[in-house]
Amino acid sequence: MLFFWLFYLIFFLFQVKSCEFPQFKYGCLYYEEILRPNFPVSIGNKYSYKCDNGFSPPSGLFWDYLRCTVQGWEPEVPCVRKCVFHYVENGESAYWEKIYVQGQSLKVQCYNGYSLQNGQDTMTCTENGWSPPPKCIRIKIECSVPILDRKLVVSPRKEKYRVGDLLEFSCRSGHRVGPDSVQCYHFGWSPSFPTCKGQVASCAQPPEIPNGEINGAKRVEYSHGEVVGYDCKPRFLLKGPNKIQCVDGMWTTLPVCVEEERTCGDIPELEHGSVKFSVPPYHHGDSVEFTCAETFTMIGLGSVSCLSGKWTQLPKCVATDQLEKCRVLKSTDIEAIKPKRNEFQHNSTMYYKCRDKQEYEHSICINGKWNPEPNCTSKWKTSCPPPPQIPNTLVIETTVKYLDGEKLSVLCQDNYLTQDPEEMMCKDGRWQSLPHCIDSRGKCGPPPPIDNGDITSLSLPEYEPFSSVDYQCQKYYLLKGKKTITCRNGKWSEPPTCLHACIIPENIMEARKIILKRRHTENIYSHSGEDIEFECKYGYHKARGSPPFRTKCISGTINYPTCE
Known part of the structure; x- marks a missing residue:
């Protein structure tokens, strides 16, 4: 009876689930006009496809197969941009051409006095090519020497300060009002310099924000320098500083919770595991729980979350009898280990004591790897000064320091749009990969008509900047060029043409x-x-x-x- 129901379920899935004709950017099926009447098709069907010039399947092959699965068409993004790196103007170039695909990044070494656009040092291969472009532009060789409060102690003192330099502050007497460090950027010093004050005021309760909430319990009063964190409610994305600080009776800039419209697709399949019942659609912040089969053990977090349209990393289900053991690392810095063994089973804890330290640290064995890695060196993480006030972004007045690896998203002012990346990162004690807010350069009218083809959606009288539309050709005509055009600077990019077959x-x-x-x-x-x-x-x-x-x-x- 069980076999019958299993067979019926598989049969039902294959009959009910089907795939409509695939519409994807920058490529097409071979003989798609002939195949089109055959759709929708059942699970298991596959069709060869090719990508336009400058794009390739994720496999990197000249052509590949598009497969109809329970989750829909795979690969989900059939054609990804190929970016070639060989030469960068005013910077170090490669000895030979190297191909990167959409999503991959490359660190660029510019000559002294030059930088990539907006002071960045990393290019990313995006759908529209390299961002920022492979061109190092001349930047300000330096920041002006600041005129400061006499009560401030400044380190280091120099005659010249270059982009990337840090200044640290303390007060000879009284309380520091403002950040304890600032950084030199291509647009000047940021944030604003601090002052010293004899008496400082405390703050009242931190304000409420729409669609967000404060971490932890509220108090009636907060002292100068205290920090409070915020979180956004599900379906909302935090922009701006996620921490605010009490500075002389006033709270620094509040974050904003904006609605995240992107949803995640079908829940990814977990080999030897299953997902607890969950109903789509999956919005930003939603989570789903996984369990492993009876004879398998889960490695990693048991839940995945939908964040800005993408699922976080899946756990793994490993056969319990195949779990690997952890061996003790031989290090001259480790003085003692409890319990005394050469190897440890999965999920067992090792306590170790470093030389010149009194307390014991601990790590857990997770399928042959220690978590965290036993380490007797200093665990102090570098921090960055408060985030900078990037031109054309909403004001961020904050004095909070951020630790290495932390990120911060910004919101552009009205009539400006965020150019990749959308967030900056604290790395090696400095803010890097700064976002760039660009003028939203006018709207577009209706997309241009083409012979023997048309757009796939209803034409509108007006389109917002960076809007896109897709074209398709009539039966027995072949689309030449990019089927997607984009509105930029009030003009549409070049439309494709439809060639006779x-x-x-x-x-x-x-x-x-x-x-x-x-x-x-x-x-x-x-x-x-x-x-x-x-x-x-x-x-x-x-x-x-x-x-x-x-x-x-x-x-x-x-x-x-x-x-x-």
Whole structure:
């Protein structure tokens, strides 16, 4: 009976679940106009596809298969941008060309006095190419020497300060009002310099924010320098500083919780595991729980979360009898280990004592790896000065320091748009990969019409900057160029064209005594620009003066060879 129900469930899934005709950017199915009437198709079907110039399947191959699965079409993004790196203006270049794919990043070494756009040092391959572009531009060689409160102690004191330099402050007497450090950027010092004050005021309760809440319990009064954190409610994304500080009776800039419209797709499958019942759609902040099969053990977090349209990393289900043991690391810095063993089972705890320290540290064995890694060196994390006030962003007045690895998202002012990346990161004691707010450079009218094709959505009288629309060609026409155009600076990018396809009639081949050399399909059909190869029918040979057997379909026309 169990077998019957299992068979019925599989049969039901394969019958009910199906895939509609795939619409994806920067590529197409081979022979998609012929295949289109066959859709929707059932799970298990696969179709070969190719990508436009400058794009490739995630596998990196020239072509690949698009598969219909329970979760939909895979790969989810069939065509990703290929970015070539070889030369960067005013910077160190590679010895040979190297290919990067969408999402990969590259650190660039600019010459002294130069920097990538907006003071960044890393380029990322995006859907639209390198961001920022591979060009190092001349920057301010330095920040001006600041005029400061006489009560401030400044370190280090220099005659010149260069971009990236830090200044640290303390007061000779009284209380510091403002940050304890600032950084030199290509747009100047940020944040504002502190002052010293004899008496400082305390703060009342921190304010409420729409769609957000304060971490921990509230108090009636907060002392100068105290820090309070905020979180956003599910479906909302925090922009600005997630921590505020009491500074002389006033709270620093509050964060903003903005609605995150992006949702996550189907829950990813976990091998040897299952997900607890959950109903889509999955909004930002939603989580789902996983469990492993009876004879398997979970490695990693038992839940995954939807964050800005993407699921966090899945755990793994490892066969319990195959879990690896952890060996004790041999280190001269470790003085004692409890319990005394050479190896430890999964999920067991090791206590160790470092030389010149009284207290014991501990690590847990997780499938052959210690968590955290036993370490007797200093665990002090570097911190960054308070985040900078980036030009054209909403004001951030904060004195809070951030630890290495922490990130901060910003909001652009009205009529400005965020250019990648959307957040900056504290790394090695400095803020890096600063966002860039650009003028939103006007709206666009309706997208331009093309012969033998049209856009896939309803045309609007007006489009916001950076809006996109897709084109498709009529039956038996081939789309040439990018099928997606984007509104920039009040103008649409160049639209594609629709080329005539070639249909090879049987009567023409019969009259010329030729056949197709390699016939993969019953349909005698070829896209414009595609190679076609003929050969003579049995008993015939190439006629004198005949065109070559290997030819091309050129916008609906074929130069046929002849046999006699």
